[in-house]
Amino acid sequence: MKMRIKCKQAGCPFEYEHCCVECDELEHCESSCNLKPDSCQNSEMNGETSLQVFKNANVEVINAIAQISVAKKQIEEQEKTMKEKLLAAMEAYGVTKFENDVIKITYYAPSTTTSIDSTRLKKEQPDIAKEYSKTSSKKSYIKIEVKAGDK
Numbered sequence: 001m002k003m004r005i006k007c008k009q010a011g012c013p014f015e016y017e018h019c020c021v022e023c024d025e026l027e028h029c030e031s032s033c034n035l036k037p038d039s040c041q042n043s044e045m046n047g048e049t050s051l052q053v054f055k056n057a058n059v060e061v062i063n064a065i066a067q068i069s070v071a072k073k074q075i076e077e078q079e080k081t082m083k084e085k086l087l088a089a090m091e092a093y094g095v096t097k098f099e100n101d102v103i104k105i106t107y108y109a110p111s112t113t114t115s116i117d118s119t120r121l122k123k124e125q126p127d128i129a130k131e132y133s134k135t136s137s138k139k140s141y142i143k144i145e146v147k148a149g150d151k
Helices: 047-093 118-124
Strands: 004-007 017-019 097-099 103-108 111-116 133-138 141-146
Touching: 047 103, 047 141
Parallel strands: none
Antiparallel strands: 004 017, 097 103, 103 141, 111 133
16 A cells, blocks of 8 residues: 655655555655654655554554453453342342451441432423422442452
8 A cells, every 4th residue: 555645844855745654565665764754854645645654653552452452341241240240149138347457348238218309390390399209219329448458
């Protein structure tokens, strides 16, 4: 793939156009510039060229982020499964708090809350809050706090 980049530098010996260092034809190119276009202050690239240069210059970072994102999702799924197991065990054994040198876990029982449906209230009757309140259920859950220090 041949990528042409315009040079904005006045008096460019290559008539303001030269091959990019990422160009497949660089080895045989007589008008190649030894400066990388992503660091050269005189490079002017079109959208397609700049996208290719960006991709080539950042391929390792892009791939690392993709791998980290996949690993993060897997770890979050593992965490969710482990929390569900801990929640069930705490309910089975009647434990509401657990704490050691590394972690603190607090159990919260299922409950219901009443709140105002503010969207509906504002739309229909801004003066009558009680008539438009709703009750919703909250599942039991646990809160885990990892203590600072050696993790």
